[in-house]
Amino acid sequence: MKKEKIEIEFSVYSSSDELQENDKILLEKARAATAMAYAPYSNFKVAAVAILSNGEMVEGTNQENASTPAGLCAERVMLASASMLHPNTIIETIAISYNNLNGSSNEPATPCGICRQSLQEYEDRLQHPIRLILGGQEGAVYVFEKSTSLLPLAFNGKDLIRS
Numbered sequence: 001m002k003k004e005k006i007e008i009e010f011s012v013y014s015s016s017d018e019l020q021e022n023d024k025i026l027l028e029k030a031r032a033a034t035a036m037a038y039a040p041y042s043n044f045k046v047a048a049v050a051i052l053s054n055g056e057m058v059e060g061t062n063q064e065n066a067s068t069p070a071g072l073c074a075e076r077v078m079l080a081s082a083s084m085l086h087p088n089t090i091i092e093t094i095a096i097s098y099n100n101l102n103g104s105s106n107e108p109a110t111p112c113g114i115c116r117q118s119l120q121e122y123e124d125r126l127q128h129p130i131r132l133i134l135g136g137q138e139g140a141v142y143v144f145e146k147s148t149s150l151l152p153l154a155f156n157g158k159d160l161i162r163s
């Protein structure tokens with residue numbers, strides 16, 4: 001028997017003012033795009049804005065439903081749009097922000113488990129790391145150099161085709 005240890009690495013900025021200019025602009029877009037969320041049940045508005053290798057930006061916001069499981073997270077709305085509008089195009093960076101209408105939005109919120117799985121599929125498919133910039137409307141910002149850092153030992157297609 002041996003023990004394994006997995007560590008993840010990310011950068012913590014005390015505010016978006018410390019970010020490099022392009023990252024700051026992307027996070028500002030995500031902060032603003034939260035207004036486009038449809039979240040009448042949770043009042044938790046999320047937005048994901050991606051910059052692609054072709055220079056295009058793709059946005060997504062959460063879309064809730066009275067039948068709760070029919071709701072969609074912002075990240076997966078954005079990923080589906082990116083895949084459809086710009087097939088086989090690398091996603092360089094995604095900024096994710098939120099606005100909690102019931103409380104404060106002053107620290108980063110990290111993507112849910114299902115979105116982490118979808119992010120890792122995109123990275124795997126395009127064979128390119130996706131940077132993540134996570135921040136609320138204000139406060140500290142986390143930057144991950146690859147989204148798979150958030151899902152160690154992820155399930156992926158390799159397991160399906162193993163003979």
Ligand code: THU
Nearest residue numbers: 042044046062073074111112115
């Ligand atoms: N939500 C997202 O859009 N992304 C996440 O990664 C976490 C949660 C949404 C889903 C739901 O509409 C609301 O936030 C509260 O869970």
